[in-house]
Amino acid sequence: MRRTFYASTLALVFAALLSAAAHAQTARTAATAPLPLPASDAVLTLDVRALFNEVIPRSLASDKARLAQVTADVEEFKARTGIDAREFDTLAVGTRIVALPSGATKFDHTTAVARGRFRPDALVAAARAAAKGGLTEQAYGGKTVYVAAVNDRLKLFGLAKMSVKDLAFAVLDQNTLALGEPEDVRAAIDAQAGRGRADMSVLNFPRGAGDFLAFAGNVPAGAFAGVETGLSPNVDRAIASVRGFYGTVGSTAAGLQLMTALRAGTAADAKQLFDVVGALRQIAPGFISIAGPKWAFTRGLVDGMKVTNRGNEVQLRLDIPQAEIGNVLKSL
Secondary structure (H helix, E strand, O other): OHHHHHHHHHHHHHHHHHHHHHHHHHHHHHHHOOOOOEOOOEEEEEEHHHHHHHHHHHHOOOOHHHHHHHHHHHHHHHHHHOOOHHHEEEEEEEEEEEEOOOOOEEEEEEEEEEEEOOOHHHHHHHHHHHHOOOEEEEEEOOEEEEEEEEEEEEEEOOOEEEEEEEEEEEEEEOOEEEEEOHHHHHHHHHHHOOOOEOOHHHHOOOOOOOEEEEEEEEOOOOOOOOOOOOOOHHHHHHHHOEEEEEEEEEEEOOEEEEEEEEEEOOHHHHHHHHHHHHHHHHHHHHHHHHHOHHHOOHHHHHHHOEEEEEOOEEEEEEEEEHHHHHHHHHHO
8 A cells, every 4th residue: 555655646746747847848938939919010029027127226226216217107007007017027019110191200000919927817807997997898819809098198018108099908828918009909819820920030130148128120111211301311311221120228237238230222322321320420419419408418328329331231339328327218
């Protein structure tokens, strides 16, 4: 009997270990699988956990007021939507680049997909409470799309301010949430099912160890053709020549490092773009002076910017010292 008990116990323990290992593998696969963004012209990914637990506390350690404001923004988003950004580990955002009849360009159909450790039932309950009876439901693709009328400017996840009419969300699975306008959340549901997914391969470029944000995109043909900056035709032509871009934001003990690469149609276009960026750096101090004291800190950032040209790309690198991060955030 004792041998049978031991054998049974060992068998159960072994089975439990196998189950735990399989669960851990599934969790790792789910955590690293690409987030299902709908088709987009530009995408970005953000390490939310690193941002809230490491980057923001370190960057704003000497600016308690600004640190408190960031926390307040996250709490406000939670109060208005029921969604706590701190429950998520990773965030992906996709958007379309749309040319307007006026010649201007805007980002449209912005969709966010986040993965983390939230409880779907608790999140929906919190959203209902926050909406105060104004949360409606739509069935789509086997999922429920929840919609709340906002009609206001809102900081998405407490981070990025944007105008929102109707804010929708859908629980794609127990770890994944889609957020955006109702049409865009439905597109995210389609993307999860394998229909109309964003091309995330645009993010396949070298990263630094401290990079917590990466972005990339392809500019639709003619999207920048009607842009008029009012500076000079050369500037307008240089902007119109941009066909794509990619970049990162990283954190170090000294501050933040920003890298952006602009891809032009040809090497000649890239050279013109490089020359235009150089010219703008020369006249930037004048614009900074006109802008007033609030923007005075940008003078040092512009002076320290490194611009290089290689082939059909122009790359810009900018270091933001720890002491200036608070000023940058205040200007946003």
